[in-house]
Amino acid sequence: MKKIIFFTFLFSILLILLTFLNYKIEVIETKIIDAEIVNKKLEKDLVFFKSEWEYINSPENISYLSKKYLHHKPAELIELLHFIKLLSNEGQVYE
């Protein structure tokens, strides 16, 4: 009889523990899913911002902006003579 009571008690405790464990797992799972959702959202935002940055920073736009506001010409290697003139403070001479 004592044995039955003991095992029933043990079984009940186990059941309670399992219930607790189950609950904890579900809480953690919820947190993981929450984190995954946030992660996905952030990933999407990151891709969006990267794409936006790529568009703004495209060679086409940079070239357009530098032409409009900085009056820059496309990058090219200068002649050595022009370089020497630059060094001797004779000013900007290359086309």
Added chain:
Amino acid sequence: MNNMLFSEFFEVNKKEKKYNKILLIISFLIGILGLVIIMRLVEVSFPKKNLIIVDKNVIKKINNKKRGMLLDRNNRILASNIYIYNLKAYPKKIKDPLNTINMLSNHIIFNNKALFKKIKNKEKYEVLIKKNITAPQAKRINNLGIPGVEFVPVIKRFYPHKEITSHFVGHVNGNMIGQLGAERTFNNKLNSGEDINLSIDIRLQYIVRDELEKARIKYNSKSATAIIADLNNGEILSLVSLPDFNPNQSINPELNSYTNTATLNLYEMGSTFKMFTITAALDLSQVNLDTKFNASKSIKIANYEIKDYKPQNRILSTKEIFLNSSNIGSSLIALEVGKLKLKNFYDKIGLLKISNINLTEKTKPITPKIWGKIQTATLSYGHGLSISPIQMIEASSKLFNNNLAYKTQIHKKNKEETIEKTKFLSENTIDTLKYLMYENTLNGTARKAKLDGFKIGGKTATGEKAEKGKYDKTKLVSSFLSVFPIENPKFISLVLFDEPSLGDLKNYREGATGGKTAAPVTANIYRRIFPILGITKSYKLGPELIVDNKGELNFVSY
């Protein structure tokens, strides 16, 4: 008597104890059961936020929908996925349609009357108001809190460089399936979420397109093509096909702009073929640079007369034939080589087969059905065989990198990926070819491609287009194939214009030849891309001066 009473008393006591025990067990079990039920109740009644709304399948779905990004060789985005929003109305939930329309019209443009009619109709479940609304715009409208109006997020493929990469990167359809270019080639990999680095450099691509588009307008040409490839590994650094299209907008595949002229259009290239003919003759030791050929008069084979664009009317050496681009001389060299050997050589370098580039849009070359004496002569200067510009790049690359196992790729190769070396030309042949190409930019037909301080080798070509069985002298295909730096070739490029014209002139003699159109455009491109590619200028003066003033200099790089 007493004994009897005692025994009775003990028996009653025993029975009571037994009942008590049973009662205790039952109450204990009921107690435990109650506890378990309470525990369950607590668990159930505890709020499991988000679990009800989102389950794991939803997350999986989000993951599965992600298509990989296309990046350039320096990890710059060429194609990505962004969320855009479709605005929908639910007529049953809208109490005041007029007010709804008034509120929306302050933020987006649509046909007010038509929409009013639609949302007034309560029988309709939903009405699409506007597609492709950006996130900031959607946020502003959402903040108005209009009842019965909802945003539906949709994933859209975004191409930040628009037309610049259109044919190379391609595009997807509404179901995110690649339809053209790299999107089509790598469709499966991209749909499994993998990002792919393509071989192009967006900085070069922009410059090449910019210069080519300016020239296309200037020469009023039907289409224009430019390709730059790495000779060491077959990677395409830039591929431009004009006219092009914006893959972010709706696309009509019926339009000319949809065709990738670099891989789909077939042309009788013209004089660049002399490069192949002379290389074959040099390598087979049948001629050297000083071998003389009689180009004093045109040659007649059956009813076909072969003439020169600029007749020299004299005996020419192999070198002079190349520099003056003599059709007569080239034909004589080809006849010296022989039809079988020439055909084998053309076949070896891939001129008679479909391109091996890993793009799905490509066309088989149109090869002559009969290969006789006339064909041998005309094919020596690029008439009678139609190939695509990419095939010209592939065949020429094989000469300069001396490798037959060469494959042109649109993706960036792994460093571990080794290329099988199968040399097929003698070093002497390659050196002679390089010398001829370099001489051609100094004293030959490609003088307009000459850049001070840089050593470029190239061959111009001007082919006439055949229409109704006749060559039309007013419809030209002008191109320039070049290799740089010529001492140790690293890159190869081809610039081609389809039916260009110089001003009002539209005939072969005074018109838009490869030397007058494609060669100067190539020089313009090189001037801008050499700093990016790290091709340095060879100065006539020594570097002492630069070193002396080093402390005062600020170098800027971008």
